[in-house]
Amino acid sequence: xxxxxFKTLIHFSRSIxxxxxxxxxxxxxxxxxxxPIPGSIWGLLLLxxxxxxxxxxxxxxxxxxxxxxxxxxxxxxxxxxGLLEHxxxxxxxxxxxxxxSLVSTFIVLICVxxxxxxxxxxxxxxx
Amino acid sequence: MxxxxxxxxxxxxxxxxxxLASFNHPLANxxxxxIVTFIxxxxxxxxxxxxxxxxxTLFIALLEPAVVALAIPLFLQLQQIKAxxxxxxxxxxxxxxxxxxxxTATAWLMTNDLQLLLSLLPKSxxxxxxxxxxxxxxxxxxxxxxxxxxxxxxxxxFGFQILKLFNITNKQAQGVAMGCSxxxxxxxxxxxxxxxxxxxxxxxxxxxxVMTAILAPLxxxxxxxx
Numbered sequence: 001x002x003x004x005x006f007k008t009l010i011h012f013s014r015s016i017x018x019x020x021x022x023x024x025x026x027x028x029x030x031x032x033x034x035x036p037i038p039g040s041i042w043g044l045l046l047l048x049x050x051x052x053x054x055x056x057x058x059x060x061x062x063x064x065x066x067x068x069x070x071x072x073x074x075x076x077x078x079x080x081x082g083l084l085e086h087x088x089x090x091x092x093x094x095x096x097x098x099x100x101s102l103v104s105t106f107i108v109l110i111c112v113x114x115x116x117x118x119x120x121x122x123x124x125x126x127x
Numbered sequence: 128m129x130x131x132x133x134x135x136x137x138x139x140x141x142x143x144x145x146x147l148a149s150f151n152h153p154l155a156n157x158x159x160x161x162i163v164t165f166i167x168x169x170x171x172x173x174x175x176x177x178x179x180x181x182x183x184t185l186f187i188a189l190l191e192p193a194v195v196a197l198a199i200p201l202f203l204q205l206q207q208i209k210a211x212x213x214x215x216x217x218x219x220x221x222x223x224x225x226x227x228x229x230x231t232a233t234a235w236l237m238t239n240d241l242q243l244l245l246s247l248l249p250k251s252x253x254x255x256x257x258x259x260x261x262x263x264x265x266x267x268x269x270x271x272x273x274x275x276x277x278x279x280x281x282x283x284x285f286g287f288q289i290l291k292l293f294n295i296t297n298k299q300a301q302g303v304a305m306g307c308s309x310x311x312x313x314x315x316x317x318x319x320x321x322x323x324x325x326x327x328x329x330x331x332x333x334x335x336x337v338m339t340a341i342l343a344p345l346x347x348x349x350x351x352x353x
Contacts, residue, residue, distance in 0.1 A: 019192045026195065036259030036340045040194035041333055047198035052205060065196035068189070069325075073158050073315040074140050075190045078183035079254075079276060080162035084169055084176050086273035093270075096237045100247055101278045104230035105308045106289055108251060109282070112222040112331075113295035113304035119214035120299065 008063075015064040018056065022047045132182035139164050153288040158312070159280060194253075194311065197329040200318070204326035207299065215303060215327070219334040222307030226251040227339070227346050235353070244350055246270040248343050250278045252336045253310040260340060264347035275310065282309020283316040298323040306331025 026043030050056040083090070090097060143157040143164070169176040201208070208215065227248065234247050246266035249257035254275045261271035286309055290301050298321060305313040306328035314332050318325035 016192075019195050022198075023192055023195050036256055036263060037337060038253070038255035038259075040191040040255070041253070041336060043191075043195035044198045044201075044329075044333060047195055048201050051198060051202040058199070058202065061196075061199060065199045068193045068196045069200070069318055072190070072193045072311075072318060074137065075186045075193060076158055076279075076312055076315060077136050077140050077161045077165070078180070078186050079190070080158065080280065081165040081169075081176075081179065081183075083162070083273055083276055084166050085180075086269055089267070089270050090273055090277075093238070093240075093243055096234050096243060097247070097274055097277065099237065100230050100233040101250060101274060101281055103233045104226055104250070105278055105281045106285075107229040108222050108226045108308035109286055109289050109304045110293050110295070111225050112218050112307045113290050113300045114293065115221055116214055116218040116300040116303050117295055117297050119217060120211055120297065 011063045015061050018061050019043075019047075019064060019068070022050075129178040129182045132179045133185060135179075136161070136165075136183055136186060153284050156284045158315075159284055162280075190311075197314070197325075197332075200322055200326040201329050204323065207323070208326075208330060211299065215330060216334070218303050219307055219331055219338065222303075222331070223251075223335050223338045223342060226308065226335075227342065231346070231350060235350075241351065242266060243270075245347055247274055248346060248350075249339060250274045251308055251310060252339045253332060256336045256340055260343045264344055266347075276312070279309050279312025282313035286313055286316060287320060299327045302327025302329075303331045307335050310336070 022043040023040060024043075025046055026041070027039030029042040029046075030037065030039040047056070047061070051058060051061070140157060140161045143160045147155040147157055147160065165179065168174060169179065230247055230250055231244060234244055238244070242265065245264050246261055246268075248264060248266065249260040249271055252260070252275070254272050257271045257275045258268040260266075261268040282305060286305050287301065290296075290304060295301060295304065301320065302317050302324040305317040305324065309316075310332050314325065314328040317328035
């Protein structure tokens with residue numbers, strides 16, 4: 001039983017190490033290229049590429065990612081509370097910000113959703 | 128001990144989740160009410176927001192590895208993504224143009240403040256990209272960051288309701304629409320909805336983020352001419 005717990009811990013740590021390595025590589029790419037693409041997005045793309053090319057086996061990364069992704073909404077709580085720091089700036093322009101954000105977000109949701117559904121018509125295997 | 132604020136985030140979030148679980152309404156969103164709770168707390172009590180922010184840097188830091196981890200649901204949907212690469216690419220391209228045009232046009236009807244218009248430009252992409260774009264085009268990066276969060280919340284709160292209303296029931300379509308319109312916060316909501324929605328939303332988040340980084344400066348140049 002102890003050896004099982006130990007194995008789980010090792011697998012979990014190994015998976016965290018892989019994720020952090022890709023984040024680090026991503027950050028390096030962000031610095032090197034100077035493009036406005038953040039290190040985490042580069043990391044995502046690199047890890048996705050390595051998984052697709054079977055350089056990194058899925059089993060190696062999976063243990064920690066389920067945990068990270070199931071709490072991703074929780075991590076956004078402090079980000080949202082950070083709006084507090086911009087309350088002054090937001091309140092100066094709130095009608096423009098609120099209306100254009102609502103209108104634009106809804107337009108994009110509807111257009112993209114409808115267009116995608118139209119484009120894949122006849123292929124309903126994932127409905 | 129300021130680190131009790133880290134625990135407070137967890138307790139308030141799980142509390143909201145538990146309390147709101149039985150309400151089937153888009154406004155019954157745990158993320159929204161957790162944020163409202165803390166903003167109210169720091170606005171009406173003498174408690175210091177800076178302590179909260181300092182304690183919670185851990186969670187904000189965890190967002191970066193979480194974004195890298197989005198590669199896994201993406202990889203699990205590799206076959207479906209390959210099969211629909213044309214639809215995904217075209218939908219995201221249209222989405223990026225729509226986001227840039229509709230956001231700017233609506234704002235332009237209400238204001239002629241150029242700096243505000245430029246700050247609103249990257250509102251549909253994930254905040255590090257949005258802040259970089261704002262700096263590049265002459266907007267206010269912190270205003271962009273705030274608007275990005277607001278847009279994300281709008282998408283997370285109303286997104287699936289709107290999609291349902293307009294009969295957008297295909298899981299892949301829902302994912303792509305959420306990722307295009309509400310970046311990472313929308314993607315977090317899409318992950319809750321299901322694996323397919325999560326993966327397609329992550330993909331749209333990446334594609335739209337990169338496309339917007341390329342197109343926004345061109346748009347900014349155009350807006351400056353208006």
